[in-house]
Amino acid sequence: MASSVISSSPFVCKSSSSSKKDLGFSSFTKSSQISIHRCQKKSISRKIVSVMAPQKDRSPGTTGSVKTGMTMTEKILARAAEKSLVVPGDNIWVNVDVLMTHDVCGPGAFGIFKREFGEKAKVWDPEKIVVIPDHYIFTADKRANRNVDIMREHCKEQNIKYFYDITDLGNFKANPDYKGVCHVALAQEGHCRPGEVLLGTDSHTCTAGAFGQFATGIGNTDAGFVLGTGKILLKVPPTMRFILDGEMPSYLQSKDLILQIIGEISVAGATYKTMEFSGTCIENLSMEERMTLCNMVVEAGGKNGVIPPDATTLNYVENRTSVPFEPVYSDGNASFVADYRFDVSKLEPVVAKPHSPDNRALARECKDVKIDRVYIGSCTGGKTEDFMAAAKLFHAAGKKVKVPTFLVPATQKVWMDVYALPVPGSGGKTCAQIFEEAGCDTPASPSCGACLGGPADTYARLNEPQVCVSTTNRNFPGRMGHKEGQIYLASPYTAAASALTGHVTDPREFLQ
Amino acid sequence: MAASLQSVNPTLSRNLSSPNNSSSFAPFRSPFLRFNSTTVASDFKPLVSFRNASSSSPFVTRSAAEPQERKTFHGLCYVVGDNIDTDQIIPAEFLTLVPSNPDEYEKLGSHALVGLPAAYKERFVQPGEMKTKYSIIIGGENFGCGSSREHAPVCLGAAGAKAVVAQSYARIFFRNSVATGEIYPLDSEVRVCDECKTGDVATIELREGDSILINHTTGKEYKLKAIGDAGPVIDAGGIFAYARKAGMIPSAAP
Numbered sequence A: 001m002a003s004s005v006i007s008s009s010p011f012v013c014k015s016s017s018s019s020k021k022d023l024g025f026s027s028f029t030k031s032s033q034i035s036i037h038r039c040q041k042k043s044i045s046r047k048i049v050s051v052m053a054p055q056k057d058r059s060p061g062t063t064g065s066v067k068t069g070m071t072m073t074e075k076i077l078a079r080a081a082e083k084s085l086v087v088p089g090d091n092i093w094v095n096v097d098v099l100m101t102h103d104v105c106g107p108g109a110f111g112i113f114k115r116e117f118g119e120k121a122k123v124w125d126p127e128k129i130v131v132i133p134d135h136y137i138f139t140a141d142k143r144a145n146r147n148v149d150i151m152r153e154h155c156k157e158q159n160i161k162y163f164y165d166i167t168d169l170g171n172f173k174a175n176p177d178y179k180g181v182c183h184v185a186l187a188q189e190g191h192c193r194p195g196e197v198l199l200g201t202d203s204h205t206c207t208a209g210a211f212g213q214f215a216t217g218i219g220n221t222d223a224g225f226v227l228g229t230g231k232i233l234l235k236v237p238p239t240m241r242f243i244l245d246g247e248m249p250s251y252l253q254s255k256d257l258i259l260q261i262i263g264e265i266s267v268a269g270a271t272y273k274t275m276e277f278s279g280t281c282i283e284n285l286s287m288e289e290r291m292t293l294c295n296m297v298v299e300a301g302g303k304n305g306v307i308p309p310d311a312t313t314l315n316y317v318e319n320r321t322s323v324p325f326e327p328v329y330s331d332g333n334a335s336f337v338a339d340y341r342f343d344v345s346k347l348e349p350v351v352a353k354p355h356s357p358d359n360r361a362l363a364r365e366c367k368d369v370k371i372d373r374v375y376i377g378s379c380t381g382g383k384t385e386d387f388m389a390a391a392k393l394f395h396a397a398g399k400k401v402k403v404p405t406f407l408v409p410a411t412q413k414v415w416m417d418v419y420a421l422p423v424p425g426s427g428g429k430t431c432a433q434i435f436e437e438a439g440c441d442t443p444a445s446p447s448c449g450a451c452l453g454g455p456a457d458t459y460a461r462l463n464e465p466q467v468c469v470s471t472t473n474r475n476f477p478g479r480m481g482h483k484e485g486q487i488y489l490a491s492p493y494t495a496a497a498s499a500l501t502g503h504v505t506d507p508r509e510f511l512q
Numbered sequence B: 001m002a003a004s005l006q007s008v009n010p011t012l013s014r015n016l017s018s019p020n021n022s023s024s025f026a027p028f029r030s031p032f033l034r035f036n037s038t039t040v041a042s043d044f045k046p047l048v049s050f051r052n053a054s055s056s057s058p059f060v061t062r063s064a065a066e067p068q069e070r071k072t073f074h075g076l077c078y079v080v081g082d083n084i085d086t087d088q089i090i091p092a093e094f095l096t097l098v099p100s101n102p103d104e105y106e107k108l109g110s111h112a113l114v115g116l117p118a119a120y121k122e123r124f125v126q127p128g129e130m131k132t133k134y135s136i137i138i139g140g141e142n143f144g145c146g147s148s149r150e151h152a153p154v155c156l157g158a159a160g161a162k163a164v165v166a167q168s169y170a171r172i173f174f175r176n177s178v179a180t181g182e183i184y185p186l187d188s189e190v191r192v193c194d195e196c197k198t199g200d201v202a203t204i205e206l207r208e209g210d211s212i213l214i215n216h217t218t219g220k221e222y223k224l225k226a227i228g229d230a231g232p233v234i235d236a237g238g239i240f241a242y243a244r245k246a247g248m249i250p251s252a253a254p
Helices: A025-029 A072-080 A106-117 A142-158 A182-188 A203-211 A220-229 A254-265 A287-300 A311-318 A384-397 A412-420 A431-438 A492-501 B102-110 B151-159 B171-180 B230-236 B239-245
Strands: A011-014 A047-050 A091-095 A098-101 A129-131 A197-200 A214-217 A231-235 A239-245 A274-278 A304-306 A338-343 A350-352 A360-362 A373-377 A405-408 A467-470 A486-489 B004-007 B035-039 B071-079 B134-138 B163-166 B184-187 B201-206 B211-215 B220-224
Touching (some): A072 A197, A129 A142, A203 A214, A203 A304, A254 A338, A384 A412, A384 A431, A405 A431, A467 A492, B171 B239, B230 B239
Parallel strands (some): A098 A129, A373 A405, A467 A486
Antiparallel strands (some): B211 B220
């Protein structure tokens, strides 16, 4: 495919003292394999300049030799492996920047770490491990509670800097450190930085790829290995490129985009591959919308997802961390194993019907499907903007929901936003007020909640064979609890619209 | 002091990874790959695999450099379809069990594949039992998709299964199977799941180059793709055991 695509346009962040020539276009004609540039948080006046990647007619003479172009993912992994060049298929040892674990896999990962490195072993770097209890928190299940206690012991013993603990299960607000859903917390707490390698004991770790980093899920054993060594052996994945252009319709959200893509390529369409998203539509997405997109990369089998960092990314990240980072971007002559283009303006709201995330259908074609409940929550669809969207639709409709509508903010911060932030166009009402007026359930304690079923007493768990429209990420049999439960994956807009009619509903019914 | 292991610049090149198996996890084959341990955690215990006691596994421990011997699994088959995700293999409610805890490891095994829909009339582990009578799981495409929970290959191994033969695997499940050494993830070349039934008696023979699955009930034989570099890792008992055998991580101090 043509390598002259504008979509790989990088953004250059420069400090006021540097000349444009030094950090701008000239950095792409350096002979170094990896064209990177440093973004300093403390620069006084910062101009973000959009620069196009060099086109393929760049003459070899200026660079000294024909250079092999690398994709973003290849560059990140090469740098983390201290190599100047990697190609897909290479098995390389990679330095890990951040390892995340939670209450479900943490005990197992640390158990393996101790078994293999010794009871008195110390982790490779207590500041690079982030422990976020989030899965089974607000439950009476003793083993679940015990697992949080186990993590507390490990973190104390290892002096782990970032442990977002919870001790008072009856009142989440009484726990100042507690965050909630790990992938949202990682972003909110500034642990996601462009160019880094982030691993987590959870498949949706790929969410962080929205920040232009390599982020993927691993099992307990790999995590135990990383705990002791700070390294992991990875095979460099080839990259599939998805270029999304066009103006995003007002009724469409990134959940619709990723469901569209998964429906296109199937649940194994990206197995062992990187999914790289770019294009004008992507550039106009907020960070939370980008997170939703990358979140479901694993549902297509993808190893990781990436979005080139830009001003939006830098603005988000620099407000949350002072750790220096260096973004990287795909070269103009990088090789992609597949190229997909979408004109987003032509897309319509979609759902994934039971029982597979690739069982795509237009929302409007499912309007006869009667539903029993709606669930809005999870790392995929429980962020602040997800609730804002749902509230916006409820407000525009001015009606009450016809089915039980469960709301589970992903983190403490999201919960607070739901109760504090005014919803645009509503005359100053908060999401919480709008939800109450619409007859939704009271927003619950932040956690992963019923996205994956969980212990029997989990709030909003599907304990009967009901039909649920959900903003979550998987709908395989039994995912939310009952094996015969029928889960329709949808965007927050679609979920809200469906709650109002008691059937699967296209949000245009209420948004136009 | 953090235990840090510094890697010599690995010369593991692409040539070493199996060209036939695009999903092979080819970690430790290279004799060039070494860890120089600088600071070492003081109390290294010898690797004790909690699997050793319970399994009558034919796994042979040997050094990384030796070629793969013939290895055989024999027993009953349990046949499933496509896209068996890890929630079906081990539903989320059982994830409170910690696999590195021996009691809870056994309990995980008792719940293996309990998430399969009711259409699967024959259960993988009989209610009330802790182990399965099926040694070989036959799957379709994308086996083990979904969540990264390592509990998935662990519960299958804990239940007593020895190998999965599937058309294709999701990557995290494949990788976890290799890293834990709990179960052999083998690739078939055709849709074996369409030609086998639960309860068929089968033998798997793993050899250098031409591994096969023999269904004694139907009389048919199927070629399996070579497990490649992942094999010795599983044979050794997983990634840590292999790393020790290859001298990459120090063994226990005497």
